[in-house]
Amino acid sequence: MLTYDVTPYLSFFSFAFMAIKILITGGTFDKEYDELSGKLFFKDTHVPEILERGRSRIKTQVRTLMMIDSLEMTEADRDLIVSHCKQCKETQIVVTHGTDTMEATARKLGKAKLNKTIVLTGAMVPYKFGSSDGLFNLGAALAFVQSLPAGVYVAMNGKYFTWDNVRKNKSSGFFEELK
Amino acid sequence: MLTYDVTPYLSFFSFAFMAIKILITGGTFDKEYDELSGKLFFKDTHVPEILERGRSRIKTQVRTLMMIDSLEMTEADRDLIVSHCKQCKETQIVVTHGTDTMEATARKLGKAKLNKTIVLTGAMVPYKFGSSDGLFNLGAALAFVQSLPAGVYVAMNGKYFTWDNVRKNKSSGFFEELK
Amino acid sequence: MLTYDVTPYLSFFSFAFMAIKILITGGTFDKEYDELSGKLFFKDTHVPEILERGRSRIKTQVRTLMMIDSLEMTEADRDLIVSHCKQCKETQIVVTHGTDTMEATARKLGKAKLNKTIVLTGAMVPYKFGSSDGLFNLGAALAFVQSLPAGVYVAMNGKYFTWDNVRKNKSSGFFEELK
Amino acid sequence: MLTYDVTPYLSFFSFAFMAIKILITGGTFDKEYDELSGKLFFKDTHVPEILERGRSRIKTQVRTLMMIDSLEMTEADRDLIVSHCKQCKETQIVVTHGTDTMEATARKLGKAKLNKTIVLTGAMVPYKFGSSDGLFNLGAALAFVQSLPAGVYVAMNGKYFTWDNVRKNKSSGFFEELK
Numbered sequence: 250m251l252t253y254d255v256t257p258y259l260s261f262f263s264f265a266f267m268a269i270k271i272l273i274t275g276g277t278f279d280k281e282y283d284e285l286s287g288k289l290f291f292k293d294t295h296v297p298e299i300l301e302r303g304r305s306r307i308k309t310q311v312r313t314l315m316m317i318d319s320l321e322m323t324e325a326d327r328d329l330i331v332s333h334c335k336q337c338k339e340t341q342i343v344v345t346h347g348t349d350t351m352e353a354t355a356r357k358l359g360k361a362k363l364n365k366t367i368v369l370t371g372a373m374v375p376y377k378f379g380s381s382d383g384l385f386n387l388g389a390a391l392a393f394v395q396s397l398p399a400g401v402y403v404a405m406n407g408k409y410f411t412w413d414n415v416r417k418n419k420s421s422g423f424f425e426e427l428k
Numbered sequence: 429m430l431t432y433d434v435t436p437y438l439s440f441f442s443f444a445f446m447a448i449k450i451l452i453t454g455g456t457f458d459k460e461y462d463e464l465s466g467k468l469f470f471k472d473t474h475v476p477e478i479l480e481r482g483r484s485r486i487k488t489q490v491r492t493l494m495m496i497d498s499l500e501m502t503e504a505d506r507d508l509i510v511s512h513c514k515q516c517k518e519t520q521i522v523v524t525h526g527t528d529t530m531e532a533t534a535r536k537l538g539k540a541k542l543n544k545t546i547v548l549t550g551a552m553v554p555y556k557f558g559s560s561d562g563l564f565n566l567g568a569a570l571a572f573v574q575s576l577p578a579g580v581y582v583a584m585n586g587k588y589f590t591w592d593n594v595r596k597n598k599s600s601g602f603f604e605e606l607k
Numbered sequence: 608m609l610t611y612d613v614t615p616y617l618s619f620f621s622f623a624f625m626a627i628k629i630l631i632t633g634g635t636f637d638k639e640y641d642e643l644s645g646k647l648f649f650k651d652t653h654v655p656e657i658l659e660r661g662r663s664r665i666k667t668q669v670r671t672l673m674m675i676d677s678l679e680m681t682e683a684d685r686d687l688i689v690s691h692c693k694q695c696k697e698t699q700i701v702v703t704h705g706t707d708t709m710e711a712t713a714r715k716l717g718k719a720k721l722n723k724t725i726v727l728t729g730a731m732v733p734y735k736f737g738s739s740d741g742l743f744n745l746g747a748a749l750a751f752v753q754s755l756p757a758g759v760y761v762a763m764n765g766k767y768f769t770w771d772n773v774r775k776n777k778s779s780g781f782f783e784e785l786k
Numbered sequence: 787m788l789t790y791d792v793t794p795y796l797s798f799f800s801f802a803f804m805a806i807k808i809l810i811t812g813g814t815f816d817k818e819y820d821e822l823s824g825k826l827f828f829k830d831t832h833v834p835e836i837l838e839r840g841r842s843r844i845k846t847q848v849r850t851l852m853m854i855d856s857l858e859m860t861e862a863d864r865d866l867i868v869s870h871c872k873q874c875k876e877t878q879i880v881v882t883h884g885t886d887t888m889e890a891t892a893r894k895l896g897k898a899k900l901n902k903t904i905v906l907t908g909a910m911v912p913y914k915f916g917s918s919d920g921l922f923n924l925g926a927a928l929a930f931v932q933s934l935p936a937g938v939y940v941a942m943n944g945k946y947f948t949w950d951n952v953r954k955n956k957s958s959g960f961f962e963e964l965k
């Protein structure tokens with residue numbers, strides 16, 4: 250039998266079919282209004298709907314890890330995010346996340362030195378409420394994840410920040426570099 | 429008198445304050461519905477409103493060059509776009525444009541070899557109509573213009589294409605590479 | 608055989624289950640934007656969606672007669688509307704209609720002396736475009752059809768007009784009484 | 787001096803110019819999302835905006851009495867609503883109100899026997915959140931207040947209920963008659 254070692258080609262094929270991974274963790278991005286209780290809550294992620302609305306043609310793999318307000322994230326939750334980023338075969342990952350502790354998760358991912366392009370994003374207004382920055386931010390995050398070199402970034406307010414130089418200004422709600 | 433030549437520093441300062449130029453040319457992106465005639469028409473650009481909705485903090489300079497359907501663009505119109513891109517001091521430029529002849533303007537800009545990062549984008553549904561890809565596309569275009577090297581690109585459907593390898597598929601409405 | 612004449616009770620039962628008929632004829636109310644051609648067109652009526660959005664609990668029967676711009680209505684089309692209003696068992700009918708010739712259909716219905724409460728309504732902006740008066744007008748029309756005595760009315764701009772005292776002001780787009 | 791008693795004519799003139807009074811008390815109808823705190827709160831009423839969106843041409847007088855969740859209404863608050871309804875010169879009044887205790891305020895108004903047409907309405911979803919019944923309900927309430935005889939009514943879910951035969955079903959969120 251004549252065998253041929255095709256493993257060098259496998260990575261080519263997997264690259265040719267490599268999607269961008271979108272990991273969902275919740276945050277204001279995906280909150281909805283529950284009319285019976287008058288409270289905000291989580292149901293299903295709207296990311297597939299947003300990708301359709303944006304008429305996106307990028308190959309994506311959407312996976313919901315959790316649906317929580319980032320103020321309620323524990324270190325165990327952040328470890329879960331890091332381990333999914335590490336173990337998945339994709340090398341380009343967008344993570345939707347609550348804005349309040351996005352920088353903490355970014356820091357954990359940065360320190361893990363994963364050699365992948367990982368972009369965290371979120372929204373200040375729930376996508377379902379109409380006047381949302383969610384659609385704009387997801388478009389930006391998906392663009393950055395395709396064009397930035399390996400590293401961990403936060404994409405908010407139209408810009409990108411490296412994981413070790415970003416924080417959310419709690420008074421204004423905008424993201425900025427550390428001084 | 430002792431003088432000091434500060435010109436080398438001026439470009440540093442202007443770079444530090446360099447905005448992203450957004451040139452508006454119209455297209456479906458900015459169309460509106462005129463209830464008295466029942467027709468679509470152009471009024472003012474919505475780009476400033478979109479930047480606000482996206483809670484954008486990038487320094488931008490918005491300039492309306494024309495408000496037309498790109499099917500009505502003449503070579504003189506395209507020459508105007510090229511000359512504005514050439515003459516403005518900004519080195520990062522987003523051009524909003526009708527999708528029907530976006531590739532023609534991209535080609536003209538590419539051949540001009542301007543040594544700037546220029547990204548064309550548009551929308552399939554008017555921003556004013558609700559179910560628009562405009563917000564998503566502008567977020568993507570602004571991200572690409574910050575992260576891609578000098579060159580001319582089309583940003584549609586979540587991806588970017590180089591000016592010499594793109595066309596709009598008239599049947600599906602999606603953008604794709606030339607085979 | 609002992610028989611019992613139940614006919615006097617039949618009308619009671621039918622009244623107990625009598626819905627409000629909603630006859631759809633098209634008009635700006637139901638127009639949509641076709642992104643491939645860039646034109647406005649008709650697909651399916653949005654009235655069921657609007658009733659859901661209004662959390663309506665009225666019993667309604669929705670029937671699409673045609674989906675056309677009222678400028679293209681012929682006398683045969685109007686005759687069809689009149690005959691449906693006459694033949695259906697419901698005594699409360701809302702007709703969605705283009706605003707341009709709504710008064711012509713109202714006049715035809717008024718002269719038919721049908722002894723039912725018939726309310727015509729429409730919209731100046733397509734429901735699908737967001738900034739629509741459609742939702743407001745349908746709420747008003749359904750309210751008027753439940754509370755006004757038998758007659759033919761136009762419900763637009765928050766008010767109601769009798770069929771013999773209404774016209775659309777073509778300059779302003781608003782409905783008014785004849786002087 | 788020859789005098790002429792014109793008082794009989796005054797009421798004619800005031801009737802000719804009589805507006806519909808719209809009293810605002812808050813409720814889900816007018817809630818907004820505060821992106822910094824992530825909570826729902828009240829700012830200004832949206833009723834003028836809704837009347838514009840509905841292209842309403844009815845003469846209305848909008849007056850904000852309070853902006854609260856109806857669960858927080860006290861008897862003093864309800865007394866204030868009753869006294870404003872009593873003292874204003876208008877004989878047709880719409881009251882926007884939270885749905886949770888709308889029936890309590892309706893009852894208080896009904897027992898006051900004011901000999902005016904008063905219609906209470908509200909919304910299950912904030913107007914600002916897009917998928918709102920507010921626009922539909924206000925169109926209905928304004929229609930009912932013009933066509934129903936003197937009395938106190940609740941207009942929700944497309945219907946009207948008399949003040950002494952209505953309650954909100956807390957499980958379903960819909961309004962219904964008392965059995």
